[in-house]
Amino acid sequence: MNTENPGTDDLSVEQQDAAGSASRYAVGIDLGTTHCVLSFVDLQDEDAQPDDGPRLEVMPIPQLLAPGTIDEKWQLPSFLYQAHESEISVDDLALPWSQAPVIVGTLARDLGGKTPIRLVSSAKSWLCHGDVDRHSAFLPLNSPEEVPRVSPLDATGLYLDHLREAWDYWHPETPLSEQDVTLTVPASFDPAARELTAQAAGKAGFRHLTLLEEPQAAVYSWIEASNGAWRDQVGVGDIILVVDIGGGTSDFSLVAVTEDDGNLLLNRVAVGDHILLGGDNMDLALAYRLKAKLAQQGTQLQPWQIQGITHGCRDAKEALLADSELAAVPITVPSRGSKLLGGTLRTELTREEVQQTLVDGFFPQVSISEHPAQQTRSALARMGLPYAQDAGISRHLAAFLSRQHAAASELFDTDTTNDDGEAFIRPTRVLFNGGVFKAPLLADRMMSIINGWLRDAGSPEATLLPGLDLDLAVARGSAYYGSVRRGQGVRIRGGIASAYYVGIESSMPAIPGMEPPLEALCVAPFGMEEGSEVEVPGMEFGLVVGAPVRFRFFGSTIRRDDEAGVLLDYWEPQELEELPEVQAVLPVEGRTPGDVIAVRLASRVTEVGTLRLEAIALEGGQRWQVELDVREGQ
Numbered sequence: 039m040n041t042e043n044p045g046t047d048d049l050s051v052e053q054q055d056a057a058g059s060a061s062r063y064a065v066g067i068d069l070g071t072t073h074c075v076l077s078f079v080d081l082q083d084e085d086a087q088p089d090d091g092p093r094l095e096v097m098p099i100p101q102l103l104a105p106g107t108i109d110e111k112w113q114l115p116s117f118l119y120q121a122h123e124s125e126i127s128v129d130d131l132a133l134p135w136s137q138a139p140v141i142v143g144t145l146a147r148d149l150g151g152k153t154p155i156r157l158v159s160s161a162k163s164w165l166c167h168g169d170v171d172r173h174s175a176f177l178p179l180n181s182p183e184e185v186p187r188v189s190p191l192d193a194t195g196l197y198l199d200h201l202r203e204a205w206d207y208w209h210p211e212t213p214l215s216e217q218d219v220t221l222t223v224p225a226s227f228d229p230a231a232r233e234l235t236a237q238a239a240g241k242a243g244f245r246h247l248t249l250l251e252e253p254q255a256a257v258y259s260w261i262e263a264s265n266g267a268w269r270d271q272v273g274v275g276d277i278i279l280v281v282d283i284g285g286g287t288s289d290f291s292l293v294a295v296t297e298d299d300g301n302l303l304l305n306r307v308a309v310g311d312h313i314l315l316g317g318d319n320m321d322l323a324l325a326y327r328l329k330a331k332l333a334q335q336g337t338q339l340q341p342w343q344i345q346g347i348t349h350g351c352r353d354a355k356e357a358l359l360a361d362s363e364l365a366a367v368p369i370t371v372p373s374r375g376s377k378l379l380g381g382t383l384r385t386e387l388t389r390e391e392v393q394q395t396l397v398d399g400f401f402p403q404v405s406i407s408e409h410p411a412q413q414t415r416s417a418l419a420r421m422g423l424p425y426a427q428d429a430g431i432s433r434h435l436a437a438f439l440s441r442q443h444a445a446a447s448e449l450f451d452t453d454t455t456n457d458d459g460e461a462f463i464r465p466t467r468v469l470f471n472g473g474v475f476k477a478p479l480l481a482d483r484m485m486s487i488i489n490g491w492l493r494d495a496g497s498p499e500a501t502l503l504p505g506l507d508l509d510l511a512v513a514r515g516s517a518y519y520g521s522v523r524r525g526q527g528v529r530i531r532g533g534i535a536s537a538y539y540v541g542i543e544s545s546m547p548a549i550p551g552m553e554p555p556l557e558a559l560c561v562a563p564f565g566m567e568e569g570s571e572v573e574v575p576g577m578e579f580g581l582v583v584g585a586p587v588r589f590r591f592f593g594s595t596i597r598r599d600d601e602a603g604v605l606l607d608y609w610e611p612q613e614l615e616e617l618p619e620v621q622a623v624l625p626v627e628g629r630t631p632g633d634v635i636a637v638r639l640a641s642r643v644t645e646v647g648t649l650r651l652e653a654i655a656l657e658g659g660q661r662w663q664v665e666l667d668v669r670e671g672q
Contacts, residue, residue: 061218064520068513072285073113075513092521101143105130118158119146151349164190166231168618198242215243220516225251226312232647253280253291256471259515263505279465284472288313306532308445310438315426324351346372354387359477401483406491409437469503533565541590560604561641572602574639583624584631591617
């Protein structure tokens, strides 16, 4: 949370658009949990035909594949490795543009598979973890003291640094700092995580930045890949369910198709929670399955060995799911000073083991009423990411569709209740994104589950929308969006994916042991467009200045009808999610510390999706800003 007086604002949207209007390229970056990809559009391409849409390209990314070996790949693995000074020669870390300050990409991932205590991963997931100081250097988590550590913010910046250097290497006359860059984030990222992502991009030298939700980027990629035929694949009344399962997260969104004067429009109407559940969980599940198999054979694996074989399980999983003729893949278990023959232990991962573990474990056949189970947690736990407790992705999806049963009610008059009284929104089209769905087995299972729910409800089955390159779609879609912002292409209507509220303390006599009741004031309604402002109408509040105070903010993805100024004195627990509490001391501005000043409130959603709350004194017009960006330690 940042508190400040006006005058220190970033460039306005108009100023940024003017500054970026001279850019030659619209660049899209998929800043993924496990991979990064960069795509671009030449905005000055004289050979491009308007009717064909922009011509997209994906940039090959030079990176280290082995010490002293450089190659170009479409993806940059989102891993950072802190090598020991005696582990690799400095000369073997040279990149085409400079000496690598740290190891990122393919070599980092491969070295980390052998020595996990030196590997930084999931930095993106840490960025949205509000219970830790994301500016603090604590990664790799639980590593020995001699291993250098970095913050999630700095790790993210290092990935972006590599992409910027790679771009400037290929395009020395048009550096990335001068281009329009669209960076993707999960739809469920709150304003704090969005601001931190923007901070990392700013440190990496990105000057003209826009943030875009990943599922929307996937839809843009589908539009672009259809070569104008997307209107033949959907119609008015369709509800597109976007299921995005990547390496570290599962993300759900809903896009409704409407029309205006005969033209089809796309409206993003709902997003799900940020669920730390994806391909990484599947790799770990396979590693523990091998651990159990080896235990039956009399071999017990230590925790560091399980981390070591997880990398091998990922490669084996991808090979077995891609090649129907392959029955098993050998796995080497790392060892230290083992007396085993050759100093190594080998086992294998079979196709049957992969299918049983992934299909039944992560995509169980459940009813629409079966939602994630909450387990009793241990009182003490080591610091770590807030992973989903229930591994059943289908249960998380059932909960999302049920919670958002009224998401399209303002656009369509539809019945969302089935014969058993279960209400859920019924998608008519499905768009898959994320590397997990490269496996036809998993994609088919997910479609089977969704259509099973629809059949049980007496609704037509949904159809799968084609055309995505699941590795490159998000980057391609974000580059396409960059051209859409210049008026070239189809834009998805959306705005912010949550309504936001600030806690208002009630005035009441003191009662022993009881805090005054808290009300929640809506300051940013669902769908409020980035770059827009709204004033809370007809209400006055007292603002404490010059003394320690706390702000309590809440978000809701399901209260879709609350306008700015709606004051809630009661809400169900599932309706509002409280964001991390913020403590601040607002500037005194010539007044006595502790004074209570009569103010009115206004809010602004910035171009990167952060929320600024402004208190304006009724007398004198002084202004105080509170920005929901969680700048820890500042």
